[in-house]
Amino acid sequence: MPEVVLTADCTLMSDYGGSMFVGFAACAPRLLPDPLFRLFLCPPLPHRKGVALFAPAGTRKIEAVLLEEGFDVVVGHPEHLEEVVDERTRAVGITTNDPLGLGPASSTLSSLTGEETYSAFHFRKLVGRRILRRAGLRVIVGGPGAWQLAEGRMMAKYGIDCVVLGEGETVASELFRRAIRGEPLPPIVEAGPTPPEKIPAIKNPTVNGIVEVARGCGRGCKFCVPTQRYLRSLPLEKIREEVRVNAAAHHLLIHAEDVLRYGARGILPEEEKVMALFREVAKTGMDVSASHAAFASVASAPSLVQKLTELLGIGTRQKPFFGVQMGIETGSPSLIEKYMKGKALPFKPEEWPEVVMRAHEILADQNWVPCSTLVMGLPGETREDVEKTRELVERLAEFKSLIVPLFFVPLSFLREEKFFTAKDMRGEHWKLYASCLRHDFRWIGALARDHFKDSRMRRMAMRLLLGVMRRRLEPHLKLMEEGESPLRGGSSASPPRL
Numbered sequence: 001m002p003e004v005v006l007t008a009d010c011t012l013m014s015d016y017g018g019s020m021f022v023g024f025a026a027c028a029p030r031l032l033p034d035p036l037f038r039l040f041l042c043p044p045l046p047h048r049k050g051v052a053l054f055a056p057a058g059t060r061k062i063e064a065v066l067l068e069e070g071f072d073v074v075v076g077h078p079e080h081l082e083e084v085v086d087e088r089t090r091a092v093g094i095t096t097n098d099p100l101g102l103g104p105a106s107s108t109l110s111s112l113t114g115e116e117t118y119s120a121f122h123f124r125k126l127v128g129r130r131i132l133r134r135a136g137l138r139v140i141v142g143g144p145g146a147w148q149l150a151e152g153r154m155m156a157k158y159g160i161d162c163v164v165l166g167e168g169e170t171v172a173s174e175l176f177r178r179a180i181r182g183e184p185l186p187p188i189v190e191a192g193p194t195p196p197e198k199i200p201a202i203k204n205p206t207v208n209g210i211v212e213v214a215r216g217c218g219r220g221c222k223f224c225v226p227t228q229r230y231l232r233s234l235p236l237e238k239i240r241e242e243v244r245v246n247a248a249a250h251h252l253l254i255h256a257e258d259v260l261r262y263g264a265r266g267i268l269p270e271e272e273k274v275m276a277l278f279r280e281v282a283k284t285g286m287d288v289s290a291s292h293a294a295f296a297s298v299a300s301a302p303s304l305v306q307k308l309t310e311l312l313g314i315g316t317r318q319k320p321f322f323g324v325q326m327g328i329e330t331g332s333p334s335l336i337e338k339y340m341k342g343k344a345l346p347f348k349p350e351e352w353p354e355v356v357m358r359a360h361e362i363l364a365d366q367n368w369v370p371c372s373t374l375v376m377g378l379p380g381e382t383r384e385d386v387e388k389t390r391e392l393v394e395r396l397a398e399f400k401s402l403i404v405p406l407f408f409v410p411l412s413f414l415r416e417e418k419f420f421t422a423k424d425m426r427g428e429h430w431k432l433y434a435s436c437l438r439h440d441f442r443w444i445g446a447l448a449r450d451h452f453k454d455s456r457m458r459r460m461a462m463r464l465l466l467g468v469m470r471r472r473l474e475p476h477l478k479l480m481e482e483g484e485s486p487l488r489g490g491s492s493a494s495p496p497r498l
């Protein structure tokens, strides 16, 4: 058995039927019994003798670093760890996105029912496994949600020896080496951005064929984690290698904070570089999707969106739409000016609502479907700010899209501020939340039908889940539209706790 085993909880070890949109279900409260959630929405990925055949991209990067340094390491399937972990195993590394359900999507989605999210439930299940509690086995946790655990009590509760915040490539080998030698580990390690030449190419396939093409974004929003501040595009040779490794995935998900700015030296997209990247991946003949894009990039380079649509065959029976995650965040130019000026560039903060509208028109013409986030409760937000955001959401009604309102989570430059919770919601927030839910219910059925066009079972499961959610939420929605809190006594949901 290997000395180091890397793993992640079940919600990260699923391809959600090939859809990152469905992956949002991990942040939902547990309204469907877990066996149904696992069967229809979050099916487990295959393994061979406990070794996961696909793993999250972040886990694969750490695996690549450790393999290059000569470690004896495998990625273990969370439900079959006993097949890869034994007395010889000295350290387990866990990747996590949202271990306590405190992430913006989870804390918002669970606010209406107060129930635990699937992500928190499965993380708890994983770290609670007896096989990970063996004396002498060191547990190191990293990943985008690791910040939720960086606190002594929580680490003791979950049996965690070390939490890594930030990008792990530059610190992983030193930490695992110490763990293997039985040397003390620092409880919390803050790792900075990894220089592009130190980001290794993965050695084994990722979930959904994720290929990371760039890190960071450079737009500098004040609530964004530090590693997003610098845009680092990876060279095409490295991307080619990762595409080749992912041939078994039969699908490629191109990941960057803004795929339209791959290779950009400034704020404007450089069309030729982006086209060269997508030509490279399209020639594999595999289905290609993209993770994130920015509205300002769409509005400043409409011809790029059109060229990508033609290249990838978007709008055909095989690929009816192209889903991509994007950030609206607010409809208020003054909040843009205060916290995220760079998000609007090359446009001015006061042009933001029109940038968002114009980008939606461009995307709709090309059958691109944005799944957008909003942030509620930014420090100093006024009633007018929230009203402006709601106005923008209402104007977007005609565009096939999803809009997910998120609670403000204090990170980065704003980490001294306080969490925004269901208790802080005022009438205008409930109205905004209701507008987003109405918008989503308007479009999600059609999107699910298109997305699961080849799987009757998944279409039925989605219909079932949506039906349950609609029925549970309808009375809440009516109250919210009146500006009333739907929570018993003002708030029955527990606010996020650290």
Ligand code: SF4
Pocket: 216, 217, 218, 219, 220, 221, 224, 225, 228, 229, 257, 294, 327, 340, 343
């Ligand atoms: S645009 Fe998105 S990724 Fe870029 S800094 Fe802002 S929040 Fe972060």
